[in-house]
Amino acid sequence: MAVRLGMRFDGFDPVGETIEVAAQAEAAGASTIWMAEHLGYREAAVSCTAFLQKTSRAMVCPTAVMPYLWHPMPTAMQFATMAELAPGRVGICVSVGNLLNLRESGIEKPEKPVRVIREYVEALRALWAGETVDQEGLVWQLRGARLAFTPPEEIPIFIASTGPQVLGLAGRIADGVLYSGGLSLASIKKGAAFAEAGLAKAGRDPSTFRKAGFVYFACSEDGKTAIESNRRKIAFLFRNSAQAENIASVDVQIDHEAIIDLVKQRKLEEAAQLIPPDAVPQFTVAGTPKQCRDQLQAYIDAGVDEPVIEVSGSAEERRFALDVIREFTGG
Numbered sequence: 001m002a003v004r005l006g007m008r009f010d011g012f013d014p015v016g017e018t019i020e021v022a023a024q025a026e027a028a029g030a031s032t033i034w035m036a037e038h039l040g041y042r043e044a045a046v047s048c049t050a051f052l053q054k055t056s057r058a059m060v061c062p063t064a065v066m067p068y069l070w071h072p073m074p075t076a077m078q079f080a081t082m083a084e085l086a087p088g089r090v091g092i093c094v095s096v097g098n099l100l101n102l103r104e105s106g107i108e109k110p111e112k113p114v115r116v117i118r119e120y121v122e123a124l125r126a127l128w129a130g131e132t133v134d135q136e137g138l139v140w141q142l143r144g145a146r147l148a149f150t151p152p153e154e155i156p157i158f159i160a161s162t163g164p165q166v167l168g169l170a171g172r173i174a175d176g177v178l179y180s181g182g183l184s185l186a187s188i189k190k191g192a193a194f195a196e197a198g199l200a201k202a203g204r205d206p207s208t209f210r211k212a213g214f215v216y217f218a219c220s221e222d223g224k225t226a227i228e229s230n231r232r233k234i235a236f237l238f239r240n241s242a243q244a245e246n247i248a249s250v251d252v253q254i255d256h257e258a259i260i261d262l263v264k265q266r267k268l269e270e271a272a273q274l275i276p277p278d279a280v281p282q283f284t285v286a287g288t289p290k291q292c293r294d295q296l297q298a299y300i301d302a303g304v305d306e307p308v309i310e311v312s313g314s315a316e317e318r319r320f321a322l323d324v325i326r327e328f329t330g331g
Contacts, residue, residue, distance in 0.1 A: 002330035003300060006032035006308035007058075008181075008214055011041035013312075015050060018042070021311050021318070022051045026058045028322040029331015034061045034093070034178075034214070034308050039101040045078055052086040059088075063178065063214075064095030064160045067120040068107050072137075073145050076127035083151035090151075093178050094120055095160035100240055112138055114165050121157055121173055128155060158212065162187070162246065164194045171198020176210030178308075182237040182283045185302045186249040188213065192303035210306060215299055216284035217309035219320040223287035227277050229313060230286040234279070235271035239263035252279040285309065289320050296324065 007025035009018045022033050033051050037044040044062035051060050060082075065075060075092075083090040096102075096113045110116070119137040126133045130150045135142040159170035160178040170177040177195045179188055192211065199206050216233045218226035237243065238259045247254050255274050262271035280286050285295040299307055307328075311321040325331060 002029075003328050004031050004306045005325055005329050006030055006034055006212060006306055007325070008034040008036065008063075008308045008310055009042075009047070010036045010310075011038050011044065011047070013042075015042055015047055018047065019050050019054050022058075023054050024318075024322060025311055025325060026055045027331070028325040029329030030058055030325055031329070032059045032061060032091070032212070032306070032308065034063050034212075036063050036214075037065070038098075039104065045082065048090075049082055049085065052082065052089060057089075059091050059156075060086075061091035061093055061158065063093040063158075064097060065092055066095060066097035066102070067116050068097065068102060068110050068139055069105055071140050072120055072123040072127065073142060076124050076147060079124075079155055080128060080147060080149060080151045083153065083155055084149070087152040091156045091158060091175075092124070093158040093160050094174075095178075096163075096166065098240060099242055113163070114169050117159060117166060118169060118173065121159075124155075124157065156210070158210070162191060162242065167191050167194035168198035168201070171195040171200075171204070171209065172202040174209075176212060179211070179213035179304060181214030181216050182234055182243075183213070183246055184249045184282055185298060187246045188299065188302045188304060190249075211303060212306040212308055213299060213304035215296065215304070215307045215309050216286070217292065217296070217311075217321060217324075218284070218286045218313060218317065219289055219292045219324065220313070220317050221288065221320075223291060225313070225317070226286040226288075226292075227280045228272075230280045230284040231275040231277070232268060232272040234275050234283055235259055235268060236263065237283075238275075239271075246283075250279065250282040252276055252282060254279060289324065292320075292324055293327065296328065 007030040035044040048060035156175035158176040159174040218229040220226040
């Protein structure tokens with residue numbers, strides 16, 4: 001049976017290259033294109049606007065918009081403009097954000113994330129509905145704010161998190177959840193249970209709730225190149241101290257503190273060497289085409305209804321990834 005499958009970018013590659021790959025992914029059957037917002041790299045909403053102009057069907061979703069840094073009024077304007085350009089093809093993903101990135105931006109500790117995300121979602125929906133909004137938010141305030149135009153179609157809101165309270169909030173108020181990349185299958189199942197509890201508490205129909213998940217994906221003929229590629233991605237992800245519980249969910253020894261220290265020194269290659277090769281398939285999809293198909297199916301079975309993968313590497317590795325997209329989507 002065909003599944004909904006998305007394509008993701010991390011902002012590390014030149015924008016012209018990502019536009020070309022986005023068009024190829026859509027042609028292969030990808031139904032969504034997600035652009036991660038890593039501070040200091042390519043900007044997500046601008047990139048997604050470029051994707052909209054080079055594709056015709058896929059929904060784009062900048063990920064993740066951080067309420068502690070993005071005021072809701074310009075955010076509502078930005079996404080309504082994108083939606084006017086491509087009605088029905090724009091989504092948004094909201095998240096607390098990476099703690100390291102927030103710290104670099106002057107925010108040492110994000111206060112009351114459940115409240116802040118709830119207020120943010122409420123503000124966006126009210127603004128997009130054409131309402132005049134007065135809101136005394138914890139981080140920002142709206143005092144008679146109103147959009148002069150509204151999106152022609154609804155903009156679905158996803159919430160990304162690994163925390164139980166925010167995942168529960170996603171189940172209560174969001175259109176979908178996005179599970180972070182680099183999670184083990186055990187972490188995915190645990191997170192899914194929190195989101196499902198939120199759905200049940202709000203009395204919502206689970207069939208209307210989208211469960212997407214970033215899946216670090218690398219595919220090569222011998223599997224070894226793919227493993228090495230994802231070692232670097234995992235090392236970059238594990239620079240965050242909040243990954244401790246995810247790391248502990250698998251039976252592999254990883255020196256988390258040493259990785260954090262090396263990435264802080266911008267020594268990513270050295271940090272990658274601290275990721276044991278046998279840990280890579282525990283947190284990502286990586287290997288031969290056959291291994292990648294089996295591992296991707298395991299994520300689907302764990303509760304990721306909409307895997308969001310990468311198409312990266314050499315021309316051959318990209319071809320393998322596009323072949324997997326075609327196989328799973330029927331594209």
